[in-house]
Amino acid sequence: MNSNMLLFALLSLLCWVSPADTGKISFRFTSQHTKPIKPIRMSMVLEAVDDMYFGCNKTMAKTVNKYFERENENEMFQTAWKTAERCTNRKQKENKALGRHHIQAICVYTSSYKDFYKSFNEHVRNDRSRYRPEPAQTSFPFHFMHFWLTSAIQILSDNMNCHTTYRRTNLHFTAKLNHIVRFGFFASSSFKTTLYRFGKKTCFEIKTCSGAFLGNYSYLGTEEEEVLIPPYELFMVAKGPRVEGLSDCEVVIILQSVGVQSNLNCKAVY
Structure with a gap:
């Protein structure tokens, strides 16, 4: 009897049964000896989908629709794309080079x-x-x-201006001084240093020459002053003075743009 009561008490502490999914048991362990999360080492992220469509942008714009029907079967994408229609409709075309798909991709993201x-x-x-x-x-x-978001970034940046931006995160990143790295994904950054809700575990000061200021096209408008950096931009890890506005951050990594590298350029076309 005592052993049964002990077993019941242990299960009560460790298990939670979802009322919406009877029979499903979730374990919540509260041990203080959980394995710490390993830091993320910045690298070239060689497994990234980094197509920049250089030399095939017009061709891809004509053929990319053949992917849409299949990809629209993904319920999350389908709903996100449809939900973004209202955002797309209310955004003024401040840049006439941006088409509806460009704007909608920004709204989704x-x-x-x-x-x-x-x-x-x-x-x-x-x-x-x-x-x-x-x-x-x-x-x-x-x-x-991927195509429409990449194309939108390229139109808005036009490779004419470099920007100094900032990125906050609750993840622990490490980077070696003077090494060349990429984010390898679409990395959000901002002209502001004060977006505290995104974290202070690792912060970045970034000089980006391929990133684009989204302006009012962002879902939140200009509230976050977002600059979106593409997966293919290369950065050197640099050393610099203390970054004003990031003094609360545990780690600050300084990145300087040194070009681009696209290992999959036009692979979706040829």
Whole structure:
């Protein structure tokens, strides 16, 4: 009897049964001896989907729709894309070079709808081996979104101006001085140093020459002063003076743009 009571008490402490999914048991361990999360070492992120469509942008714009039907079967993308229509409709075309798909891709990415951007970036960072030129061959799930977001960044940046921006995160990054690195995903940054809600574990001061100021096209308008950096931009890890506005950060990494590298350039077309 005592052993049964002890077992019941242990299960009560460790288990939680979801009322919406009877029979499903989730374990919540509260041990203070949990294994610490390893720091993320900045690198060239060679497995990234880093297509910059240089020399094939017009061709891709004509053929990218063939991916949409299949990718729209992804329920999260389908809903995020449809939900972003209202955002797209209310955004004024401040830059006439941006088409509706460009604006809608920005709205999807910046809306944080069910954290779609996290799933999207996870695939962008890791799916190089899945990236193929035909819908029947590829298993990368976001060709349509990747192309229109990349194209929008290129139009808005036009490679004419470099910006100094800042990025805050609750993740622990490490980087070796004078090494060349990439983010390998679409990295949000800001002209502001004060977006404290994004964290202070690791902060970045970034000189980006390929990133684009999204302006009013962002879902939140100009509130966050967002500058979006593409996966293919190269940075050197630099040393510099203490960064004003980031004194609360545990680690500050300074990155200086040194060009671009696209290992998958036009692979979706040729």
